[in-house]
Amino acid sequence: MVRSILSVQDLTKTFGGLVAVNGMNFDVGEHEVLGLIGPNGSGKTTMMNLISGALKPTSGSISLQGTRISDLPAQEINRKGVARTFQLVRLLPSLNVIENVIAGAVFGHRKRWGAEAENYAKEMLERVGLQVAAHAPVSTLTYIDQKRLELARVLASDPKILLLDEWLAGLNPTELETGIALIRDLRGEGRTIILVEHVMDAIRSLCDRCVVMNSGTKIAEGTPAEVLADREVIRAYLGDDDA
Ligand SMILES: Nc1ncnc2c1ncn2[C@@H]1O[C@H](COP(=O)(O)OP(=O)(O)OP(=O)(O)O)[C@@H](O)[C@H]1O
Ligand SMILES: [Mg+2]
Structure with a gap:
């Protein structure tokens, strides 16, 4: 990874008794497209909400270019260059x-x-x-x-960092190709992107690196090929009963 632009440190978010994000650690390099993947309910959107400031962490911190942003209001974080799309489009x-x-x-x-x-x-x-x-x-x-x-x-x-939460979800196959091409162009411009996505073709073709979450914790990190071949990742996606 080149120079880290965003750093997530020991980040935890609980909702009552539920630990949605559990001691997450990862970095995002400048100009990197990082895939944040994992089964439904694994904590990806919560992670995006913590980075954008829509939610405050229970513990741990997030830094942008070395400056702690996790205490700031969402608007302030946005002004510092962290911008997002929503899983459900908001216009x-x-x-x-x-x-x-x-x-x-x-x-x-x-x-x-x-x-x-x-x-x-x-x-x-x-x-x-x-x-x-x-x-x-x-x-x-x-x-x-x-x-x-x-x-x-x-x-x-x-934005310095673009957060895309299932931006490709709900598109038909033709639209999906268009959507992937669009993100590929952004990648070509050297933008730094965190991509939450269930479309594995998109993950494979767009991401430099992936962080895989399951039940709020990081279970793997590496290139798309590495993490998608990882036994624990496969088990998480298939469910324990099938492993
Ligand atoms: N505001 C909230 N209050 C209580 N529980 C929440 C809240 N937001 C998320 N959760 C719970 O936290 C867990 C993680 O949810 P999250 O939406 O982050 O998962 P996800 O990985 O984005 O899932 P999906 O792939 O389905 O979008 C789930 O169990 C969810 O029900
Ligand atoms: Mg989600």
């Missing part, structure tokens, strides 16, 4: 397509205003292939176009 329904992207540019890590924000928003819409729909109401977008828009909005904040 601003009263704004049209380009206005949604401008909102990302105005509130993001590298703030842009007025004409600069609008031009940048146009660029981001082109980036995700949604320029023709710039002035359409959000309600008229197909599902893949909503996903494109969410990505454009997040990119408009020019």
Whole structure:
């Protein structure tokens, strides 16, 4: 791994008696695409919520470029360059397509205003292939176009780290190819990405490295080929009864 940009240290999150994230440790290198994978309920979204600041850890810490961010409010973490998409798409329904992207540019890590924000928003819409729909109401977008828009909005904040939580989920096979190609382009631009994904083809073709979670703990870490051949990982995915 090159220089670490994000560092997760001894991170734990409990909900009542449930330990959703249990002593997690991992680093994300600059320009790295890190896959965060694991069976349903293993704690991936909770991990993303902790990194983005939507949830506060019970114990442990997260640092961005050596500075502890896990005590900061979500907005502050976003301003420092950590941007996310949601497992269920969240857009601003009263704004049209380009206005949604401008909102990302105005509130993001590298703030842009007025004409600069609008031009940048146009660029981001082109980036995700949604320029023709710039002035359409959000309600008229197909599902893949909503996903494109969410990505454009997040990119408009020019994040240092992009958190994608099952961004590819729910796409049909053709859309999936488009979606994977889009993320591959982002990877080609040298963006740092944490990818939570159940689509193994995407994990194999996009990730430099994977961290595998099961019941809140890290059970494997390595290249996609390494972790997907790991016995404990296979057992976790199949369930104990099948191992
Ligand atoms: N706000 C919450 N309150 C209580 N329990 C929660 C909360 N959020 C998550 N959990 C529990 O924490 C565990 C981990 O959930 P999480 O959503 O992080 O899993 P996941 O790996 O993202 O699963 P999936 O692949 O299904 O999206 C689950 O048992 C879940 O029910
Ligand atoms: Mg999840």
